[in-house]
Amino acid sequence: MNHKSKVVSQLCGGIEALFKKNKVDYVKGWGKFKDAETVVVDGLDGNKQEIKAKKFIIATGSEPNNIPGGILPIDEKTVVSSTGALSLKKVPEKLIVIGAGVIGLELGSVYNRLGSKVEVIEYADKVLPPFDNEVSTTFQRLLGSQGFKFNLNSKVVGGSVDSNGHVFVETENIKTNKKVTFDADCVLVSTGRKPYTEGLNLEAVGITTDKLGRIPVDEHLTTKVPNIFAIGDVIEGPMLAHKGEEEGVAVIEHIVGEYSHVNYNNIPSVVYTHPEIASIGYTEE
Numbered sequence: 435m436n437h438k439s440k441v442v443s444q445l446c447g448g449i450e451a452l453f454k455k456n457k458v459d460y461v462k463g464w465g466k467f468k469d470a471e472t473v474v475v476d477g478l479d480g481n482k483q484e485i486k487a488k489k490f491i492i493a494t495g496s497e498p499n500n501i502p503g504g505i506l507p508i509d510e511k512t513v514v515s516s517t518g519a520l521s522l523k524k525v526p527e528k529l530i531v532i533g534a535g536v537i538g539l540e541l542g543s544v545y546n547r548l549g550s551k552v553e554v555i556e557y558a559d560k561v562l563p564p565f566d567n568e569v570s571t572t573f574q575r576l577l578g579s580q581g582f583k584f585n586l587n588s589k590v591v592g593g594s595v596d597s598n599g600h601v602f603v604e605t606e607n608i609k610t611n612k613k614v615t616f617d618a619d620c621v622l623v624s625t626g627r628k629p630y631t632e633g634l635n636l637e638a639v640g641i642t643t644d645k646l647g648r649i650p651v652d653e654h655l656t657t658k659v660p661n662i663f664a665i666g667d668v669i670e671g672p673m674l675a676h677k678g679e680e681e682g683v684a685v686i687e688h689i690v691g692e693y694s695h696v697n698y699n700n701i702p703s704v705v706y707t708h709p710e711i712a713s714i715g716y717t718e719e
Contacts, residue, residue, distance in 0.1 A: 438520065461485070466635040470659050489661050491685055492649060493678065494634065496627040496667035501532065506593035506621060512601055513593075513621045516541060526550050526620035530603055532590055534561040536705050538624030539577070543707040546581055553583045553616060555590060555605055562705065566717040573711060580708075585614070593621075629668040654688045655681055663689075677701050 453460045463477035465485075473485045498515035500508060510518030519541045525548045531538040534556035546552045554561070560570045561577070561584065574584060585605060591613070592604035601621045606613050629647045636643070639659050643649055649664040651657055657664055663685045666678030680696050687694035705711040 435521065464633060466633055467638045468635070470639045470661060489689055490663070491682070492631075492634065492657075492662065492664040492668055493666050493682065494630045494668055495678075496673050497630045498623065499625045499628050501590055501593075501623055501625060505590055506595075506601070506603065506623065508623055509595075512595050512599050512619075513623060515623055519545075519622050522620065526618065528553070528618040528620075530555065530601070530616055530618040530621045531624060532603070532621060533624040533626070534558070534563075534584070534586075535624060535626065536562065536703070537627075538622060540706050541622055541624070542582065543577070543580075546577075547708060551581065551583075553585070553618070555585045555588050555603065555616070557587070557589050557608070559586050561586075562711070564717075565711070565713060567719060569711060569713070573707075576709065577707070585616075588614075627667065627673050631668055654694065655685050656688075671698060672701060672703065674701065674703060 461475050463475040465473045465475045468474045471486055475483050506513050508515050516537050529545050529550040529552050531542040531554045534554050542552045561574045562570045587608050588605040591606045594602050601618050603616045641657050648670055649668050651664050651669050655663045665681035667673040684694035684696050702714040
């Protein structure tokens, strides 16, 4: 954890240094639209300021999903998202992972290698649902040989935390309706992420989000307001840093009048487990 904190501060410091070197003004605070040419920033220093510009790019990213219905709300201590899982004070003896996607398996793999007993609950009938079937099946077998336990076709229907901080998760098999209760020291909720657009005051400029909270954009990543663009996790597509980065480059190229293009069929993805999985392009299916 100490090593992780050191690396994070070095990387963030490196970005700040790049800003300085390239004469990029950097304002820390919460920004929201006043109109299509003005953003109001509530600064972390307590000061408020207005920033006017001809163009804006919304790149506010995403935040973890909760389990629907208010079951097991995330407290980042016993019931954690990926954020809390990166800051646990000790290695849990038993870790339940809800969701067998990339984030759940990556962090489950880390704690498994640190000595946790890891049990995974997944609604779908396979791990890594969007990946190639053969890769998923082989990978599940590999993780099983490392000590992972899997409960597929299972949905979480209840949960509680007792006074000793022990967590109980009640599941139901969607095929057999059989109910099982699991217990653990810690539960990682990794049921995907959702766009983070709260508090941007998008309605002030006439931008509406779709039913998943994403901002609709055209092929040039322009929103319905011609001078406002959106990239990364707040728009459609895989929530990957390198996808957002490519879109950022494409937007700037478009703004300065050059040809811009992102080939969405060629976005690679990697699962940082042990062993790692890499994929690109269409699956066989």
